[in-house]
Every structure is written in structure tokens, then in C-alpha cells.
Amino acid sequence: MYKIKKLLNKKNKSKVICLTAYSKNIASILDKYCDLVLVGDSLGSVLYNYKSTKEVTLDMMINHSKSVRLGVKKSLMVVDMPFNTYRNSKEALKNVRLVMKKTKCDAVKLEGGKKIIPIVKNLVKNKVPVMGHLGILPQTAKKFTFKGKKLSERNRILNDAKLLETAGIFSVVLECVESKLAKKISSQLKIPTVGIGSSVNCDGQVLVIDDLIGLSDSKFRFIKKYVNIRQIIDKAVKKFKSEVLKKQFPKLKHSFKN
Numbered sequence: 001m002y003k004i005k006k007l008l009n010k011k012n013k014s015k016v017i018c019l020t021a022y023s024k025n026i027a028s029i030l031d032k033y034c035d036l037v038l039v040g041d042s043l044g045s046v047l048y049n050y051k052s053t054k055e056v057t058l059d060m061m062i063n064h065s066k067s068v069r070l071g072v073k074k075s076l077m078v079v080d081m082p083f084n085t086y087r088n089s090k091e092a093l094k095n096v097r098l099v100m101k102k103t104k105c106d107a108v109k110l111e112g113g114k115k116i117i118p119i120v121k122n123l124v125k126n127k128v129p130v131m132g133h134l135g136i137l138p139q140t141a142k143k144f145t146f147k148g149k150k151l152s153e154r155n156r157i158l159n160d161a162k163l164l165e166t167a168g169i170f171s172v173v174l175e176c177v178e179s180k181l182a183k184k185i186s187s188q189l190k191i192p193t194v195g196i197g198s199s200v201n202c203d204g205q206v207l208v209i210d211d212l213i214g215l216s217d218s219k220f221r222f223i224k225k226y227v228n229i230r231q232i233i234d235k236a237v238k239k240f241k242s243e244v245l246k247k248q249f250p251k252l253k254h255s256f257k258n
């Protein structure tokens with residue numbers, strides 16, 4: 001609860017820093033800089049080449065989250081509930097309890113607005129910290145274009161955000177939400193909004209770590225590649241191969257001798 005209070009206190013004071021992680025080693029680096037580390041179901045496309053996050057299972061989320069838990073000490077660790085694991089309140093509570101018990105995560109994230117309000121309310125009633133997700137909803141999206149073009153869509157998303165806040169979520173991801181709408185939502189909610197492709201007008205930002213470090217080859221407009229880690233790994237592996245072929249590695253200091 002302390003970590004969630006800390007996050008809520010950032011509203012209108014300091015930006016919320018959030019990144020995804022799928023395993024321990026990366027998670028332990030992110031933990032130094034992030035307020036929130038998200039085990040996103042984006043791992044389906046990032047790690048497994050799935051066409052849609054619909055294919056991600058509860059077991060996959062649990063296994064990756066267990067690894068991430070080993071690296072996250074200080075940040076709030078949030079786990080995405082995968083598609084078809086929260087179709088009604090009973091199913092959601094059962095699956096969320098399993099995820100929380102097995103992964104020791106701090107909170108879960110669910111995609112959707114009005115339709116999931118009773119589910120969110122029931123989780124919150126059962127003391128589960130819930131993060132929302134509006135805008136593009138990858139688990140059910142048909143088109144991956146930004147949200148908020150039409151007035152009716154803008155009104156619906158703003159209303160969903162307010163309903164989710166009233167239902168008790170502590171924060172909400174806004175994915176590819178038009179800039180002015182992101183501003184309106186962020187100014188009307190008391191909880192922090194965390195944007196991805198939703199402009200600087202959000203209370204915080206999230207990116208998929210593989211995109212940020214240049215390990216993936218995603219080319220979405222909202223991605224900024226801060227380093228090209230593929231090039232760095234390529235160079236290192238090339239050197240390793242060359243040294244092994246030339247018998248320059250391993251040296252005596254890497255070997256055991258009686």
C-alpha cells in the first residue's frame with residue numbers, strides 16, 4: 001500500500017516512470033529508476049512473436065512475473081491479466097488471487113472501461129490494487145489506430161476513465177490516446193495517468209523495454225530507441241566467436257589447473 005500511496009502522491013508533482021520487464025536481470029536495472037515495473041502481456045509479441053496478446057496464457061504471465069519479482073525490490077510491480085482470464089467477477093478474483101499468490105506482485109492491470117467496472121469493483125473490494133488500461137486495448141482491438149478522433153469516442157474514453165477511478169483503480173495506462181484527450185483525462189482524474197503514445201500530457205510514461213533499448217524491431221511512431229543494444233550484442237558475440245576460433249579464449253585465467 002505504501003508504494004501505491006507514493007505513486008498517487010506524484011500526481012501534479014513529478015512524472016511517473018514506468019517500463020515493462022519480462023525477466024530478472026533487466027528488471028533489476030529498471031528497479032533503480034522506475035516507480036512502476038509492468039510485466040506486460042506485450043511479452044506475447046516481444047518474446048514469442050505472437051500476432052496478438054490473446055495467445056498469452058496465465059502460466060506465461062506467472063512464470064515471467066516470478067522472474068521479474070527477483071529483480072524488483074523498490075518499485076511497484078504490476079502484472080497484466082491476460083485475455084479471457086477476467087470475463088466475470090468470480091473468474092477474475094480467482095485468477096488474480098492465483099497470480100498474486102504465485103508472483104507476489106503488488107498489483108494487476110486489466111484492459112477495458114464500462115464493461116469491466118463490476119469486475120474492478122469486486123477486486124478492489126477484495127483488497128486487490130488494480131491499474132486500468134484505456135485507449136487501444138490490444139487484447140480486443142481490431143484496428144491499431146490512435147483513439148479520440150471522433151467526439152463520441154472521446155466522450156466514451158473520458159467517461160470510462162472516470163468510471164474506473166470511481167471503481168477504485170490507482171492509476172490508468174492510456175495507450176495511443178489523442179493528445180488533447182489525454183490532457184483532459186489527466187486533469188480530470190485524481191489518480192495518475194501513464195501514457196504510451198499519448199503525448200506529454202499524461203502524468204507518466206511507459207515504454208516496452210525491448211523497444212527502448214533497440215532489441216526489438218518495432219517501428220511505432222511513439223517509440224524512442226535510446227540505445228542500439230542489438231549492435232552492442234552483435235559486436236560482443238562476433239568477438240567471442242573470433243577469439244574462440246583463434247584459441248585466444250579461454251585463457252589460463254579462465255581455466256582450472258591442479
Ligand code: KIV
Nearest residue numbers: 020040041042173206
Ligand atoms: O502489455 C504491455 O506491455 C502494456 C504496456 C504497453 C502498457 O500494456
